[in-house]
Amino acid sequence: EAGVTQFPSHSVIEKGQTVTLRCDPISGHDNLYWYRRVMGKEIKFLLHFVKESKQDESGMPNNRFLAERTGGTYSTLKVQPAELEDSGVYFCASSQSPGGLQYFGPGTRLTVT
Amino acid sequence: GEDVEQSLFLSVREGDSSVINCTYTDSSSTYLYWYKQEPGAGLQLLTYIFSNMDMKQDQRLTVLLNKKDKHLSLRIADTQTGDSAIYFCAESIGKLIFGTGTRLQVFP
Numbered sequence: 001e002a003g004v005t006q007f008p009s010h011s012v013i014e015k016g017q018t019v020t021l022r023c024d025p026i027s028g029h030d031n032l033y034w035y036r037r038v039m040g041k042e043i044k045f046l047l048h049f050v051k052e053s054k055q056d057e058s059g060m061p062n063n064r065f066l067a068e069r070t071g072g073t074y075s076t077l078k079v080q081p082a083e084l085e086d087s088g089v090y091f092c093a094s095s096q097s098p099g100g101l102q103y104f105g106p107g108t109r110l111t112v113t
Numbered sequence: 114g115e116d117v118e119q120s121l122f123l124s125v126r127e128g129d130s131s132v133i134n135c136t137y138t139d140s141s142s143t144y145l146y147w148y149k150q151e152p153g154a155g156l157q158l159l160t161y162i163f164s165n166m167d168m169k170q171d172q173r174l175t176v177l178l179n180k181k182d183k184h185l186s187l188r189i190a191d192t193q194t195g196d197s198a199i200y201f202c203a204e205s206i207g208k209l210i211f212g213t214g215t216r217l218q219v220f221p
Contacts, residue, residue, distance in 0.1 A: 033208065033209075035209070035211075041213070042117075042211050042212065042213050042214075043156075043201065043203075043209075043211040043214075044211075045208040045209065045210070048207070048208055056207065056208060059208070091155065091156060093156075093209075098207055099143050099144075099205060099206075099207050101144065101158070101161065102146075102158075102205070102209060103158060104148070104155055104156035104157075104158070105155055106154065106155030107155045107156070
């Protein structure tokens with residue numbers, strides 16, 4: 001069974017540009033989560049999808065971040081326009097049930113210059 | 114509030130036991146997790162414990178949970194150089210609340 005996959009593994013963009021990160025959860029997992037770790041700090045929750053619906057988006061930092069999960073399969077996280085403080089590692093995780101075991105992808109390292 | 118705390122560094126000699134400690138604040142946590150992150154790699158689910166358990170053993174790993182004190186520990190027996198990594202404690206309240214991570218360094 002394939003695990004959670006994320007693309008790209010690394011992205012380098014200039015301040016003001018747009019970047020879209022993609023996450024493919026484990027097949028059959030309705031719950032998909034986004035987290036990020038910036039500046040070597042704690043890994044912080046961003047949002048939680050149940051199928052295509054946003055269950056909890058309390059961790060989204062501002063309106064420059066837009067997450068979608070059309071069709072309830074893969075998800076995208078768009079940052080527009082990117083700022084320097086957005087640099088970090090963005091992780092995606094999925095679980096079968098809300099509150100169930102969360103399996104993480106390898107992360108996307110975003111560098112904004 | 115939601116807060117998970119860990120010490121930042123731990124250095125042990127190869128073959129010794131490592132104990133990484135974590136405290137959390139939310140008593141409604143369902144699972145408590147330990148994740149491992151090796152350099153350049155993602156988060157690997159190392160082990161987890163249900164909140165109604167006191168202890169879980171899995172080969173070289175032992176997890177102890179003290180719900181009264183909201184204290185979680187991970188013991189690695191016979192620590193090897195391959196165990197060098199950052200270890201994250203996390204509590205699950207639906208979303209995961211992570212600690213800062215403990216960097217374990219194993220020296221020969």
